[in-house]
Amino acid sequence: xxxxxxxxxxxxxxxxxxxxxxxxxxxxxxxxxxxxxxxxxxxxxxxxxxxxxxxxxxxxxxxxxxxxxxxxxxxxxxxxxxxxxxxxxxxxxxxxxxxxxxxxxxxxxxxxxx
Amino acid sequence: xxxxxxxxxxxxxxxxxxxxxxxxxxxxxxxxxxxxxxxxxxxxxxxxxxxxxxxxxxxxxxxxxxxxxxxxxxxxxxxxxxxxxxxxxxxxxxxxxxxxxxxxxxxxxxxxx
Numbered sequence: 001x002x003x004x005x006x007x008x009x010x011x012x013x014x015x016x017x018x019x020x021x022x023x024x025x026x027x028x029x030x031x032x033x034x035x036x037x038x039x040x041x042x043x044x045x046x047x048x049x050x051x052x053x054x055x056x057x058x059x060x061x062x063x064x065x066x067x068x069x070x071x072x073x074x075x076x077x078x079x080x081x082x083x084x085x086x087x088x089x090x091x092x093x094x095x096x097x098x099x100x101x102x103x104x105x106x107x108x109x110x111x112x113x114x
Numbered sequence: 115x116x117x118x119x120x121x122x123x124x125x126x127x128x129x130x131x132x133x134x135x136x137x138x139x140x141x142x143x144x145x146x147x148x149x150x151x152x153x154x155x156x157x158x159x160x161x162x163x164x165x166x167x168x169x170x171x172x173x174x175x176x177x178x179x180x181x182x183x184x185x186x187x188x189x190x191x192x193x194x195x196x197x198x199x200x201x202x203x204x205x206x207x208x209x210x211x212x213x214x215x216x217x218x219x220x221x222x223x224x225x226x227x
Binding site: 004040043044048058092104105107108 | 118120150155157159160214220
């Protein structure tokens with residue numbers, strides 16, 4: 001079974017631009033969560049989508065948004081990029097929502113904002 | 115506010131010996147705990163988990179211990195192997211019906227051959 005895939009793997013943007021990252025979950029998984037990883041901060045939860053609905057959102061500004069399609073694929077968008085948005089963005093899928101299902105992570109998209 | 119803490123950023127252990135990675139949490143609502151392993155340029159990989167109704171869970175060389183009264187969990191790797199060298203993240207979730215995991219900042223384990 002194919003794992004979680006994320007595209008692109010690397011991205012360089014300039015301040016003020018916007019960016020869209022894509023995530024394809026494991027086949028059959030319906031929950032997709034997004035995390036931001038920065039040095040010293042570990043992984044911080046951005047949001048979770050299940051059946052095309054955002055179920056939960058972390059403590060990030062409104063510049064960070066996402067959506068999920070009917071095939072469970074998900075995208076996240078960051079508008080008006082800031083230098084501090086440089087990070088590894090990880091997507092994770094799980095079979096169902098609920099907190100007790102192990103999440104399977106993709107390799108991440110490394111975003112650099114200059 | 116970091117609800118899950120891994121106070122040791124790094125740990126070095128000789129091959130064949132025991133590795134003990136520690137994790138503390140502050141939120142008493144957490145009821146499910148997980149350990150993930152992360153190699154460079156890869157996403158975290160699920161390793162082992164434990165529910166709050168248990169105090170120990172084993173899977174091969176990996177054992178996780180949970181001390182709810184101390185809000186502390188630990189991961190034991192016995193025997194340690196060079197391939198275990200990676201960053202280990204502790205994570206926790208609460209019964210909110212959502213899948214957001216709260217992660218620690220990670221401990222880099224180096225197993226010396």
